[in-house]
Amino acid sequence: MESFLPIESARPQGRRSRQARVAWGTRVVTVGGDAPVRVQSMTNTDTVDVIGTAIQVKELALAGSEMVRLTVNTPEAAQAVPYIREQLDRMGIDVPLIGDFHYNGHRLLTDVPECAQALSKYRINPGNVGKGDKRDRQFGLMIEAALRWDKPVRIGVNWGSLDQQLLADLMDQNSRRALPWDAKPVMYEALITSAIESAGRAVEMGMDRSQIMLSCKVSGVQDLISVYRELAKRCDYPLHLGLTEAGMGTKGTVASAVALSILLQEGIGDTIRVSLTPQPGEARTQEVVIAAEILQALELRSFVPSVTACPGCGRTTSSTFQELTKQIEDFLRRQMPVWREKYPGVEKLKVAVMGCIVNGPGESKQADIGISLPGTGETPAAPVFIDGEKRLTLRGESIAQEFQEIVENYIEERFGRHSIATAN
Numbered sequence: 315m316e317s318f319l320p321i322e323s324a325r326p327q328g329r330r331s332r333q334a335r336v337a338w339g340t341r342v343v344t345v346g347g348d349a350p351v352r353v354q355s356m357t358n359t360d361t362v363d364v365i366g367t368a369i370q371v372k373e374l375a376l377a378g379s380e381m382v383r384l385t386v387n388t389p390e391a392a393q394a395v396p397y398i399r400e401q402l403d404r405m406g407i408d409v410p411l412i413g414d415f416h417y418n419g420h421r422l423l424t425d426v427p428e429c430a431q432a433l434s435k436y437r438i439n440p441g442n443v444g445k446g447d448k449r450d451r452q453f454g455l456m457i458e459a460a461l462r463w464d465k466p467v468r469i470g471v472n473w474g475s476l477d478q479q480l481l482a483d484l485m486d487q488n489s490r491r492a493l494p495w496d497a498k499p500v501m502y503e504a505l506i507t508s509a510i511e512s513a514g515r516a517v518e519m520g521m522d523r524s525q526i527m528l529s530c531k532v533s534g535v536q537d538l539i540s541v542y543r544e545l546a547k548r549c550d551y552p553l554h555l556g557l558t559e560a561g562m563g564t565k566g567t568v569a570s571a572v573a574l575s576i577l578l579q580e581g582i583g584d585t586i587r588v589s590l591t592p593q594p595g596e597a598r599t600q601e602v603v604i605a606a607e608i609l610q611a612l613e614l615r616s617f618v619p620s621v622t623a624c625p626g627c628g629r630t631t632s633s634t635f636q637e638l639t640k641q642i643e644d645f646l647r648r649q650m651p652v653w654r655e656k657y658p659g660v661e662k663l664k665v666a667v668m669g670c671i672v673n674g675p676g677e678s679k680q681a682d683i684g685i686s687l688p689g690t691g692e693t694p695a696a697p698v699f700i701d702g703e704k705r706l707t708l709r710g711e712s713i714a715q716e717f718q719e720i721v722e723n724y725i726e727e728r729f730g731r732h733s734i735a736t737a738n
Contacts, residue, residue, distance in 0.1 A: 331551060331553060332551065333349060336412075338410045345527065352584065354412075355374045355602050356589075357383070357384055357598070361387075362394050371398070374598065374602055378617050389426065391422075392425075393426055396428040420453075457519050467527070469509055469529075471512075476508065477504070477508050481504045510545075556574070562593055570590070570604065616662045619663035630687075638667050639667040641718065642717070645721075646721075657726075664681040670686075685697070685699075698720060700724060
């Protein structure tokens with residue numbers, strides 16, 4: 315018999331960035347270093363609408379967003395920010411708010427100090443802080459505001475709003491090479507140079523390197539991977555990942571999952587956002603759900619109990635297992651805002667909902683709690699497995715409701731005890 319070596323489990327590589335902090339009140343969110351990869355999101359309400367924006371921020375935070383970005387584009391929007399913060403504090407939502415500034419951020423942060431103070435972080439786009447002589451001065455005013463109020467910044471470069479003078483200079487340099495690059499690598503170089511040089515200017519002005527994060531967002535999967543691999547080689551700032559316009563529905567979901575997963579697996583990335591275009595009637599929170607699912611699938615984070623479910627085949631013509639899977643997933647996600655506090659560790663729970671005897675019992679045994687529903691032609695009985703052992707068999711018309719009650723009781727028994735023991 316031939317000898318063999320054990321196959322190592324695939325695990326994401328360790329990250330190499332320094333650590334930063336984003337805070338509001340007593341809430342401190344660490345970013346980079348050994349901290350978990352953080353989930354971000356952004357509102358799409360009119361920031362002037364204080365109540366509507368506060369409600370959406372609350373929804374995003376309860377869905378799992380650990381920082382929420384707001385558009386701050388007018389004096390009225392800047393004046394609304396402290397009231398949004400106040401409203402959130404009244405609701406007990408301590409999620410840090412990030413101000414997204416373009417073109418006039420230097421004026422807004424200077425003219426509305428209440429806004430500068432109420433925000434937890436500023437996003438600065440070096441491609442549109444100004445042109446010519448104004449660029450350095452207006453960028454400097456934003457960094458001065460960050461220093462005055464002790465706020466971290468994300469220097470976020472987008473290739474849709476790249477510094478055109480910098481790009482032109484690099485194109486000129488490229489034309490003088492013996493073997494000029496293609497246009498796309500020059501564009502990559504412009505993105506990276508803009509981010510790193512802007513960070514350098516902030517450091518020269520007195521900003522601590524631990525208060526700076528970078529991003530170089532593009533809309534193509536392969537482009538994003540190429541840019542961030544090179545950016546990670548050249549700096550140790552925490553990096554924010556995301557396709558700048560991922561798209562709608564399955565296109566946006568798949569593109570984001572592919573690009574972010576490859577980079578995260580390589581140890582690149584400290585915060586992520588899925589910039590999903592909502593489908594008509596779809597909640598803004600969907601982008602948070604997808605970001606969390608990406609991290610959970612990579613086993614980098616646990617946000618909600620995972621549900622292993624049968625895809626269905628010719629042996630499972632009944633829709634019972636599909637309905638039960640949907641019911642259980644919705645139930646678990648709906649309860650998580652309460653359970654996070656009440657049942658520490660519940661997010662690591664594994665549930666299995668299987669459709670027939672082929673893989674049903676085996677998958678159910680591997681989960682913490684699982685049910686194997688009868689397939690077509692099988693005995694109308696559904697064995698339930700708890701902690702790897704068959705405990706009971708459900709029959710009749712109320713299998714779904716009974717299984718949900720069993721899941722609730724299991725959570726109370728297992729994680730309720732844990733929370734009591736921890737408290738004592």
